[in-house]
Amino acid sequence: MIETENLGKVFDTFTAVQNLTLNVPAGQLLALLGPNGAGKTTTVRMIGAILKPTTGYARVNGYDVVTQADGVRRSIGMLTEQPGLYTRMSGLEYLEFYGRLYGIPDKETRAKGKAMFERFYMAGAEDKRLGTYSKGMRQKVGLIRSMLHNPAVLLLDEPTSAMDPHSAKLVRDAILELRNDRRTVILCTHNLAEAELLADKIAIIKQGQIVAQGTFTELKQQLLGRPQLEVRVDKPLNGQVKELDHLVTVESVANDTIRYRTDNPDLTNPQLVRCLHKLGLGVISLQPVSQSLEQVYLRVIEEME
Known part of the structure; x- marks a missing residue:
């Protein structure tokens, strides 16, 4: 599960996130929505133990993001909007590299990687350099990497933003499977139809603060009235x-x-x-x-x- 209370982040004099409180139970998917610059990515990076919070606390799968950051990192899979890839590596070499960091044998990584490349309609590209991949293909490789070690928690930032409709559907189907497999997911997206389809709960962030959260039905009742x-x-x-x-x-x-x-x-x-x-x-x-x-x-x- 993911739990934050009064989480905040200040960069010099700029407050990026403040008083952010979330509770995502195990097996649920939370869609985090908001305008550009609202604080979504900063929030995800704090939850993922990449950025240290200025105020408040966050726990992921029982681990504190500051005092038990290594435990958090072992528990999560993260996909950033622009996944950092080693462009001179092939797709499978890249996955093997990360697999070794998680103690996964190369043979197991290659088998899983090939299966996922085929699932995402990229069969034949796994031995090509990542530098030759399109942006959508790079996002799919980033998603495969985030799922490689079967993490309990996934933090996905705009996973379908650069994809054609068919590829986006394949990724949404994979995310639905993760949720159905009792993984805990935070999904940052500008695609509202995608959020409505996938999310158990929705949180809307603006200027670094959560301004509304709940199920879609609850938000409709609260905000649209009768x-x-x-x-x-x-x-x-x-x-x-x-x-x-x-x-x-x-x-x-x-x-x-x-x-x-x-x-x-x-x-x-x-x-x-x-x-x-x-x-x-x-x-x-x-x-x-x-x-x-x-x-x-x-x-x-x-x-x-």
């Missing part, structure tokens, strides 16, 4: 909508469609349909309006301006 629904009728609407004010909060009317909110859809919707019928309007459809993570994210960011 559920929004849409009813479409068989005739254009005129003044009939005023007759609905005692039942629902009407937010918009467009030709034959009403968007509204209500505290108790199960109770209110049947009453709404009956009221519309009394007004001579037949209901063609009635359904919830889809609310996306993008709406939640933008609401948080715009409210903090």
Whole structure:
């Protein structure tokens, strides 16, 4: 698991992260979202025992990131947005190099590496120099390296940012497998659809502070309020909508469609349909309006301006 409390980092006079508190239980994936420069990468580097916090504390898999940094590093796999690769090495030589650091026999590393190269549609490239790889291929090699020693915790910073849609899906599938295998994952991403698909919980960081966190459902309830629904009728609407004010909060009317909110859809919707019928309007459809993570994210960011 990952636990931080009041974690902070100051560079000279610049406060990059402050009062950051997170709790990611074992086997969960937390998506860390935020604008460029919000403090995501600094946070991940502190959790990964690369940067020493200025304030607060963090524990990873039971190890303190300051006093037990070696234990943290043994427990994690990390992928930075621009993975540092030794460009004169081949893909397999690079993996063997890191495998030896973790005490993994070369034979085991080569077998695992070849299997992962094939899985990520890079078969045949494992013996070529890393300097010849595209940016997307380099990211995939960085991800393979981060998983090489079967770590309990993975810290992934923009793992699909340079990938084509097919490669990105392969990587997302691999991340889902990690989560299903009870690994603990922090995923930094600007891809909100990816975060919505993969994450158990979401934390939004701005100007170095967590400004919202919870499950997607919890964030929708907190930030977007009551559920929004849409009813479409068989005739254009005129003044009939005023007759609905005692039942629902009407937010918009467009030709034959009403968007509204209500505290108790199960109770209110049947009453709404009956009221519309009394007004001579037949209901063609009635359904919830889809609310996306993008709406939640933008609401948080715009409210903090």
